[in-house]
Each structure stands twice: as C-alpha cells, then as structure tokens.
Amino acid sequence: MAFTHLHVHTEYSLLDGSNKIKEYVKRVKELGMDSAAITDHGVMYGVIDFYKACKAEGIRPVIGCEVYVAPNSRFDKELTGGDDRYYHLVLLAENNIGYSNLTKIVSRGFTEGYYYKPRVDMELLNEFHEGIIALSACLAGEVQRYIQKGLYDEAKKAALKYRDCFGYGNYFLELQDHGLPEQKMVNTALLQMSKELNIPLVATNDVHYTYADDVKPHDILLCIQTGKKLADEDRMRYEGGQYYVKSEEEMKGLFPYAWEAVENTQRIAERCNVDIEFGVTKLPHFEVPKGYDSWTYLNKLCYDGLKERYGEDENAPAGDTGLTLKERLDYELNVIKTMGYVDYFLIVWDFINYAKQNGIMVGPGRGSAAGSIVSYTLKITNIDPIKYNLLFERFLNPERVSMPDIDIDFCFERRQEVIDYVSRKYGSEKVVQIVTFGTLAAKGVIRDVGRVMDLPYAYVDSLAKMIPNELNITIDRALQINPELRKMYETDEQVKELIDMSKRLEGLPRHTSMHAAGVVICSRPAEELVPLSRGADGSITTQFTMTTIEELGLLKMDFLGLRTLTVIRDAVKLIEKSKGIHIDIDNIDYDDKKVFASLSTGKTDGVFQLESGGMKNFMKELKPENLEDIIAGISLYRPGPMDFIPKYIKGKSSTGPITYACPQLEPILAPTYGCIVYQEQVMQIVRDLGGYTLGRSDLVRRAMSKKKQAVMEKERANFIYGNEEEGVPGCKANGISEEVASRIYDDMMDFAKYAFNKSHAACYAVVAYQTAYLKYYYPVEFMAALMTSVIDNPGKVAEYIMVCRSMGISILPPDINQGESGFSVKDKSIRYALTAIKSVGRPVIEAVVEERRQRGEFTNLKDFITRMADKDVNKKAIENFIKAGAFDSLPGTRKQFMSAYVQIMDHIIHDRKNNMAGQMSLFDIVDESQKEDFDVKLPDVGEYSKEMLLAFEKEVLGVYISGHPLEEQEELWKKVITNTTADFMLDEETGATIVRDNATAVIGGLISDKKIKYTKNDKIMAFLQIEDLVGTVEVIVFPKDYEKNSGKLLEDNKVFVRGRVSLEEDRDGKLICEKITAFDEIPKKLWIKFPTMEDYEKKIEELLQDLAESDGNDSVILYIEDKKVMKKLPPNRNVNADESLNVKLSEKYGKENIKIVWDVKKD
Secondary structure (H helix, E strand, C coil), rough: CCCCCCEEECCCCCCCCCCCCHHHHHHHCCCCCCCCEEEEECCCCHEEEEEEEEHHCCCCCEEEEEEECCCCCCCCCCCCCCCHHHHEEEECCCCHHHHHHHHHHHHHHHHEEEEEEEEEEEHHHHHHCCCCCEEECCCCEEHHHHHHHCHHHHHHHHHHHHHHHHCCCEEEEEECCCCCCHHHHHHHHHHHHHHHHHEEEEECCCCCCCCCHHCCCHHHHHHHHHHCCCCHHHHHHHHCCCCCCCHHHHHHCCCCCCCCHHHHHHHHHHCCCCCCCCCCCCCCCCCCCCCCCCHHHHHHHHHHHHHHHCCCCCCCCCCCCCCCCCHHHHHHHHHHHCCHHHHHHHHHHHHHHHHHHCCCCCCCCCCHHHCCCCHHHHHCCCCCCCCCCCHHHCCCCCCCCCCCCCEEEEEECEEEEHHHHHHHCCCCEEEEEEEEEECHHHHHHHHHHHCCCCHHHHHHHHCCCCCCCCCCCCCCHHHHCHHHHHHHHHHHHHHHHHHHHHHHHHEEEEEEEEEEEEEEEECCCCCCCCCCEEEECEEEEEECCCCHHHHCEEEEEEEEEEHCCCCHHHHHHHHHHHCCCCCCCCCCCCCCCHHHHHCCCCCCCCCCCCCHHHHHHHHHHCCCCCCCHHHHHHHHCCCHHHHHHHHHHHHHHHCCCCCCCCHHHHHHHHHCCCCCCEEHHHHHHHHHHCCCCCCHHHHHHHHHHHHHHHHHHHHHHHHHHHHHCCCCCHHHHHHCCCHHHHHHHHHHHHHHHCCEEEHHHHHHHHHHHHHHHHHHHHHHHHHHHHHHHCCCCCHHHHHHHHHHHHCCCCCCCCCCCCCCCHHHHHHHHCCCHHHCCCCCCCHHHHHHHHHHHHCCCCCCCHHHHHHHHCCCHHHHHHHHHHHHCCCCCCCCCCHHHHHHHHHHHHHHHHHHHHHHHCCCCCCHCCHHHHHHHHHHEEECCCCCCCCHHHHHHHEEEHHHHHCCHHHHHHHHHHHHCCCCCCCCCCCCCCCCCCCCCCEEEEEEEEEEEEEEECCCCCCCCEEEEEEEECCEEEEECCCCCHHHHHCCCCCCCEEEEEEEECCCCCCCCCCEEEEEEEECCCCEEEEECCCHHHHHHHHHHHHHHHCCCCCCCCEEEEEEEECEEEECCCCCHHHCCCCHHHHHHHHCCCCCHHEEEEEECCC
C-alpha cells in the first residue's frame, strides 16, 4: 500500500465530523491500508480512543491535530475579521517527543489563545516544533489563502516560514481535490512552489465522514450543530460529496500528475511512531512531616485513628473475620503498599482533614471505600466496616490492579473551597477539571433530525416516544423490541428515511461540558500529561474523559457537592441558635426506635433518598427497625431488585424461621432475611461456600454484573466442583450437594446484575437516618434548612410549605426586622427567607441584616429608607419588600407603604443634595417637637384586598405565603384530583416525573396564564398554566374542547382538568385536556340535623319556607339524631348552598346542626 489518510476529521470535530472512529479504522483496514491519522479541528479529544481502535485492528495510528494559527500573536484579539482570524495547519506527531509537544501546542491554544477558536501562533510552533511533521492544510491554510488572493510571493514567504520552523523534510505542501475550482488553481501554484522552494508535496483528502453515502447524514449534522434546516439557503455546506475515506486508487486517479505526493503520505506515516503508556500510576508526591516517609506516616495516622475509633485494645476481634483489628489494618495497609497507593490515601486524608478543620461538611463516604478499615481510621469514611460487615476487597482487590476510587461528598455550598485548597497545595497548573461529552442519544437524535428535515413536531414526537425508556437504549434495539416502530419503519418511506439518518448520527458527541465533580491531580503540569481545553465558564478542563484519565494512570478524584449535607449543617446551626443545643451529627443515637417509627409512617418528605412517592409506600410496608433495614431499602428500591421487595418484606415480617438452602448461607443472608441484596453477599457466598479468596470472588462478582457468560459458566464448574490447579476447593468439598450448589449459583447469577454495593448503600443510609433524626426531633429547624437549600426552586419551596402546614408548622412572611438571608426559625414557625424576594440581591439583604445587628431594628418605613439610603437599595427593591410583606411589622399597611415610599425616597435624596451643597432645610431649623409635622405622612388608603395581597406575594416570591387562593376549597381540591402539579415536575435526582406518559390524570387549580393560538384552519386552541397549591403545569386545550369550554377558560377561574399526560425528554410534563369542570359546577350537599323527632316535627314547616327562598343545584339531607334516620328532600327543594345560606341557617337552627359538604363523584 502506498497511501495513508493524513487529514482526517472524526466525530470529535464536533461541528462538522460524522466519521465515527471505530467505523473509520475498520474502513481503512478494508481498503488494505496499514496506517491512518486523526487530525480533528484544534482538539485531541479522540486520540486515545483512536489509538486503541487502531492497535486493536493492527493499524498504525498517526496522532495529529489540525490547529488554528493566529495571523500574529495568539494573545491578540480581533486584528482582522472573518476568515483571516486564523489559518489552518495540520500537525502530526512523529514520536513521543512530538506527541508531548503536540499536547502542549493544542493545550496552549485553549489556555492562552482562545478567541472564537483555540489559536496557536508561530512563537508556540517554534518553541514546540521538535518531533512534529506539518502539512499546509486545506484551502484555509495560510499558503493557500495567499495563493487564492493572488499574492504568490507572500505565499512563498509563508511556506518558508513554516519550513524553517519545522525543519527541512518536516513540512509538506498539501494538495487536495474535492472538485472545487479554487483547488485546481491552488494545486497548480503549489506544484510550482514545491519545485522552486524544494518543499515536498503531500496529497490528502479532507475526510469528514466515512462512506460516500454518508453525505446526507453529515449535512444533517451540520444543520443540527448550526441550528439550521436542510431547506435553508444560507447555511454551512460541504459541496460535492467528496469528503469520505477514499481508496488509494481513487487518490491516485485524482492526482495522476503527482503520484509522488500520494506516496509521500505512506512515507510520513511510517515515520510516525507514538507509544502511549496505559495503566502506570502517576500519583503526585505527598509531602510528609520531617522524620517520616509516606509509608511510616500513613501507619502512624492509621494507628492513631484505630485507637480513636475502637479504643486501646488493638487485638480485639474484627467482627467474625477471624482477624484482630490490628491484623485487619495491617493486611489492608500491606495491600495498599504493594499496589503502590500509599500517597493516594495520604492525599485524600489531607484534603478531607482540611475540610473538617475548616467546618466544611463531609459525607460519611460513598462507594466501596467504606469497606476499608484504613479509610475508617483515617476518617475518610465514617461507617464502621466491621460493624456492617463491609468488604475491603470490593474496594481494593489484590488480584486485580486498578486505581482505588474514593468519591467524596462535600457541603454543596463549600465544595469549591476544597478544590481550591488542592489547587493551592499541588499547584494550579497540576489540578484541572474533567471534560464530558453530551451525545446524540436515540430519542434526542430522532427529534433533532426531524427538526432539520422540517417534519411536523407532533409526528416526530410520536416516533421519539416509541423509543423505550431504557438505560443506554439504541435505535436498533428499539426496532427489535417495539413491533409498532418496526412496522412503521418497514412500511413508511418517511419514517425509514428519518430513522436511517438518525442511526448514522446516533452516538456522535454533540457538545462538551464539564464533569460535575471530577478533578485530576497531576504529578507535573497537566499539559505535559494530557491536552487541555476550556469549559464554558472559562475554567481549564482536560480533553480526555474520566475513563481515559484513569486508563492513563492519572489520579482522578470526585469532589461531589451534596445538597443534603448543606441541609444538615444549616439545621444543626439553627438548632444551636434557637434551642442552644449543640448536635454532633456523627455521634447521634443510630438506633432510635422513634426515628424508625417516624419513617414507617411514610411521611419522609425531605429525608435523603427516601422522599419519592414509591419510597414512601415502601417505607410504610418495610417498617424499618434498624439501619440495616434502611441500607437494604436503598439497595432494593431500584428497577430490577424491586421484584425482590415482596420476598424481603415477607422474610422480615414472618414470625417463623427462614429456611436456607444450606447452613453456610445463614450468617451471610440472615441480615437480609434470606434474600441476596448486596454485591458483598455474592462475594461472601463464593468465598465461604466455594472456598475462593475474597480477591478472586470479586472477579466472579464483576463477571456476573457485567454478564460475561463464558467466565460465569467456567466459574460455575469451579464453584460447584472446585479446581485444584487454581486452589479452589469448591462446594462439594464443603459438604454441599451439587444440586443445592447449582441452585445457589443460579440465584446469584440472577441477582448479581442488579446487586448493589452495600458500602455505598450504608453511607447513604447514614445520611438518610441523620436527616430523619433531625426531622423527627427538630422539625421546624430541619424544614427551614431544607427550604433554604431549594430557595432557587419556587416549585419545590411550595411543595415543602404544604409539608410544613401538614406538620402544623406555620410559615411567616419575610420580615425586615426578623428575617435572615435563609429561612429562619421563630418559635414553632418558619420565617421566610429575605433572599427569596425577587430583584433584591444577596448583598442588599446582607447589608440590611448587618445594619440591624449594629444599630437595632428599623422603627418605620422612613427609618428603613434613611438608614439604607447609601446601600444600593433602589425603588424596585423597596417595592418588592412591600409586596412580599417584609414591612408588615412596621406601622402602616402594604397599600400605605406603596403610596408613600417613592415620596420618602425622593425627599431623602433631595435633603442629601442640599446637605452636600451646605444648605439647611426647614427640617434642620425646627425643634424636635415640631419635626413630626414635617415628616412624610402615610396616606389613609386602607389595605389591599386579600386577592391582591396574595397576587403580590406570588409575583415577588414565586409562592403564596399568607394564604392561597385555593385554600377555602382545599378539601374539594384534594377530593377531586388524582395528581398535583408537582407530579409533573422532573425530579432533580432521577430526571423522571411521577406521572407516566399517556396516563389519565385529573388536576385542579386556578388558571394563572392563558395563551391563544390559531391553527392552520383558523380554529382557536389554548395553552393554559394551571396553578394548584404546589406549583403550575401547562395544559394544552385543542380547538374542539376550547369551543365547548371557552366561558370557563378565563384567567383566575378555578377549574378541574381531566386529560392525558404528555412527557418529553428532560422536560416537565404537560396535560392534554379532555374535560374541564369549573369548581363551582361541583355540587354540594346541605346536611341539617335535628336532635329528636319531636324537634323535627316542630321546625320542619318553617325550615321548608326558609329553604324555598334559596334556589340552586345543591341537594338537602335531613338527619334525625335520636332515630338515626336520614331523609333526602326531592330535587325541587334543591338550594344554592353558599356561605350566606350557611350563616342564615346556622343563626336560626344552631351552627352545630348545619353542615355543607362537597358531593364529589369520581369519573
């Protein structure tokens, strides 16, 4: 073969590459080539995937990048506009030095030269040219640009500049031919220049997709990424369809006049040999105090921690493992030393120690690290692995060398402080965040392609919804499992076209973002180890994803921000402030029966991991009695294991003994009532019954969870019969029959794919218990802290206000003299947060609280405005304070304040100006007793109506506080609805809604907004926002229903809507209206009670006369108490059971004898 593609864009040229790496490498192999290059635009995102794919197929990888070169300095911004902002240049790494230099050049483009694109300049190229071969690129290269402008001499100068930079034989003039007329002209000039300057030529094809027939899906990708449609005239295009992976014959056919240039590609490829090292740990060194090395210091810290955690006796038994505490600790330490992770543990210990010393909440741990006694003694985790029988080998397996993975939860608000500390300690150039890629997933890609093809939204939406909601679902898999979709694909041309295009683009990376928690800590400057790029917020990130970083042996840490830790911290502070009690949350009683009883009621709103609707029901059934039950609850309540919940609950609640397949299972499965729930149990069964080592049993568990069939079958034989060569005795040697052993192995295989990591569940169960404990003993403080944590989400705040009311906690409006920046506690009530008021920034609130602390409470509106005049409190802020009710404790009404505040502010500004000019006002001359006469008086205008007050609160707080327009009808609302609007909201944790797509739901509330739209046939349809006690939901009313109900669909009307749920990916749900009923259309029943028959006979005539005066649709029922008889009056006696009739009858016949109830009939 005498040709190699050296100018290739893969899927990681995010804007315009649809060439999937694996397909590209396969295609190159099919064409008989032995080498291939990757040269994405300005980035190296794909180089490791490409390197591995090439090695797997026996192809030589040529690692490169098409960089953007700034015309002058990379630091200059906007010297020239448009196309001349940068030139293209292809760089290829010849060897490892070249790879290292390429990494630095590409990184600096982002860290120093980013302007529209990551740009480099000649200074960088001169500094890092060693080991790099350069090609002059496409029509956008500098030499080619000058030729197109007719500046041949300038083009020659540019060519010589690059040749001198990279050295003779390392710079090539690049010929391309995609049928564009400009290329013919440029190629002629390049041939001449090559002879004149003795610079060799190279022929390339600018590859952007794999196969010739990918031209259409590639065009669609361009539209998706530039927000255009195929039909748009003015958009980015790649004309001519020539940008695919061509064969050597095709390339030689294009350049019959320059075969040398074609063959040069192969010569260049053969010069390029880069070796990338995987799996060799590159840990940063941890500086230890004098007199220690890393190993002795780690031992010292662990033994100090062992005494603190377990007392003086280090020879006490470590659970039922047969080891003492000291032996278990030494065993773990030796594994850590052998595997080379001593510094790793010291690095983690150090930043967790920093967080704890600085009052930053740290979670009890997460993931398998909790199985390690080293983690526990270093206080990296807070779960006793001995007490909960957690396994070290699930975390660090001596038989499978891989980087330990310790993820740490920090207080949500202060997580960044810990990252900043690590940056300071190791050097900011060594600590960077990690990139992630958003991909075009099955449903999303169908919607995107449909939009670009300009197909009707509803049509595309219905197709996208046919893709099942499975994790990692693909379009091919959806076609297999959904016969309806398959039939449409096979019979409908348009559907086939849409799905075929979507399949070609499915899985392509669409955009980059920053990993929420991942941070890399390097042993030397990061750009020497990985290429860097910039996140949207300007922070530096790696160009490789987390898994690649780990494969390269770099230290990756997850610094997670857990909102619940912030809630716990704030609750503890509030308790100390309001009750004077200090709570050490790590040392509360973890076996408090009252707390477990409170969880069993299912009222778990705000309790970590246990607040979803399904989890509440599960807790009621489970009736947890100890932490083990909660650990199991968290592990079981997931798709898959849910099927085992009935068995678990039956085992827990049955009084009889639980039967085990063999006695050896009892100690392992007793805590979970005979069910396999955890990965650790799978490991223990394999160890105790089959006689495996724990390290090897972890390998079996991994094979099961990853469904590696061949390994599982091989291990089945080992488990049952043993394997002498590999030192496995097997179950039969342990006296367990073949049949029983086989059944146990089947059970394990069934469950292993779902089994949960017990260490992780145990950590989360502790946080769940901590929140439940605080909620049970200090409900007001806990709910205040919880609401502060969701202050930016009015829907969630409204939901928790409902919870507070059901708990008997009242919510007080924000108050200028009592309020704080978060929700605060006042006796048994919660005071609304001042920072929740819209258009009033946090600095203003902090200034208000500080002013109040220094100089006492504000006495009236004028006092507030005067004292805050120089603190940037503008008119909008004052107005919103008034609307929120923050001045209610000052003399005056909200309406009075609204009428006077502008005048007071102007007055004060005017006085200030005069004072600055040295003038005196009348106010300064008069004595104290007369001053009041000159004060601005509040006009006597009374107060706003209740509706108006509530509307203002909603406007500036996003929720109602002093009441709710629906509160009088709350009882009716609860009776009629099947769902609240909260059920339509996406859950932050799961990304799902409670309501299911296409389900029937009834919601009720007031119409807070209405938008009219005309259809193509000039019919009217409406989009309503229906607001209930917890939030709002969009309701779509189609023309047929709009015509029938237009009279009811007025803003502020209260209605019930029955309809069909409509869900879309990553959006809150909507309701498609099928039936509308106004609140006042729901009939009532008027009950009238008579103590005795005698009393009834005496009053009935007069009562019937009273009732005759009221006319309506509400039925009347009479009840005679002593006889226990009731009598319903005929429909012609129906009344209008409103408040006035209630008052009239109550006065005459006694309030206790009159009752009006809603007559709700469910559909």
